[in-house]
Amino acid sequence: MRIRLDAALNGPVDLKQTRRTQHRKHETYLVLAAMVHSSKKRKKRERVKAELKRRIKTLQRLADCQHRNIKEIKLHHVALGDLRRRWTQGRTTLDPMLLGRVPSFRRIHLAPNESLCIKGSDDGLLVYVSNICRHDLMERLYQSIIALPTPDHYHYRGIKRSEYRTWHFCVWAKYSKVPFLSKELKDNFESGMKFLQDNAKVFRSLSGLLGQVAPSVFETFQLYPLPDDLERLCGAWLGCAINHGGNSPNQTNVHRDASEALYGYSGLISCGNYTGGALVLYELETILELKSGDMVIFPDALINHSNEQVQGDRCSLVAFTQENVYNYWARRYNLTLRRKMRYHV
Numbered sequence: 001m002r003i004r005l006d007a008a009l010n011g012p013v014d015l016k017q018t019r020r021t022q023h024r025k026h027e028t029y030l031v032l033a034a035m036v037h038s039s040k041k042r043k044k045r046e047r048v049k050a051e052l053k054r055r056i057k058t059l060q061r062l063a064d065c066q067h068r069n070i071k072e073i074k075l076h077h078v079a080l081g082d083l084r085r086r087w088t089q090g091r092t093t094l095d096p097m098l099l100g101r102v103p104s105f106r107r108i109h110l111a112p113n114e115s116l117c118i119k120g121s122d123d124g125l126l127v128y129v130s131n132i133c134r135h136d137l138m139e140r141l142y143q144s145i146i147a148l149p150t151p152d153h154y155h156y157r158g159i160k161r162s163e164y165r166t167w168h169f170c171v172w173a174k175y176s177k178v179p180f181l182s183k184e185l186k187d188n189f190e191s192g193m194k195f196l197q198d199n200a201k202v203f204r205s206l207s208g209l210l211g212q213v214a215p216s217v218f219e220t221f222q223l224y225p226l227p228d229d230l231e232r233l234c235g236a237w238l239g240c241a242i243n244h245g246g247n248s249p250n251q252t253n254v255h256r257d258a259s260e261a262l263y264g265y266s267g268l269i270s271c272g273n274y275t276g277g278a279l280v281l282y283e284l285e286t287i288l289e290l291k292s293g294d295m296v297i298f299p300d301a302l303i304n305h306s307n308e309q310v311q312g313d314r315c316s317l318v319a320f321t322q323e324n325v326y327n328y329w330a331r332r333y334n335l336t337l338r339r340k341m342r343y344h345v
């Protein structure tokens with residue numbers, strides 16, 4: 001209407017002007033289409049959020065009967081907030097004085113039906129442990145780890161982390177702005193996907209525990225979509241690392257999984273026929289004597305950890321979501337990166 005009126009007033013039609021106007025109309029159309037599209041996406045996200053909230057409520061109800069016998073520990077020398085403020089992506093060396101105190105770290109052994117909750121001086125959750133209580137699932141997990149094809153020998157930045165075998169079956173965004181499937185999963189796609197499907201119940205239990213003890217992390221992990229039809233491979237988490245310590249008496253050396261979500265938690269579970277292999281948590285000055293089926297929720301990006309020597313055959317699995325995927329969600333869906341605000345909190 002406006003174009004015709006302009007043409008009538010200005011005499012002969014200016015073709016360039018008409019094209020410019022058409023171009024503007026086309027741009028307006030694209031903006032409107034994008035708005036409709038983004039409002040559709042927002043509505044979808046609201047539906048996902050409502051569904052996650054419902055699941056969290058159900059999980060909380062279950063928690064009331066599942067975790068009746070909880071050993072609660074408050075550590076006054078460490079706070080979750082401080083660990084987050086001190087976090088760096090790079091390697092950190094541990095204070096030799098702290099290493100010297102390892103023999104006097106508090107050792108915790110849990111009874112089969114006992115859960116453990118360790119909080120810091122700021123009440124932030126540092127560790128939660130609860131047993132899956134499903135021998136059949138642990139046996140299947142162990143057998144399916146044994147059946148995995150042997151991976152390439154494992155080095156981390158040129159340094160051998162340990163003698164054990166490990167696989168990463170995950171979605172991550174290592175050195176990339178957009179998440180993608182890890183090479184180890186692409187290279188072993190059939191056996192990797194079979195492994196993930198066969199152990200879906202283990203991931204469900206681990207995720208359920210995460211939803212019970214850290215509901216906001218459970219929600220953030222699952223709220224935003226992934227590109228190119230990629231899916232979360234391990235329940236709430238994007239993927240997992242699988243460790244098989246069968247070719248050495250030693251499990252992991254001291255390390256921190258610094259790439260994991262800084263404001264998230266990972267989920268660890270071990271299986272096999274073994275004794276030993278206790279999990280040493282250095283900043284907490286605590287050693288967890290884990291048995292097969294113990295599920296551990298902890299911020300492995302913040303806490304240096306390693307395993308004591310193992311007797312027998314021990315395997316473990318750590319489900320994780322990396323911080324680099326949070327960067328993608330921040331760019332694409334405006335997720336607020338708490339990492340960027342941590343010095344002000």
Ligand SMILES: O=C(O)CCC(=O)C(=O)O
Pocket residue numbers: 241243251252257268270279305306307315316317318
């Ligand atoms: O097996 C364990 O207990 C620890 C595993 C671990 O720390 C890791 O995979 O990063």
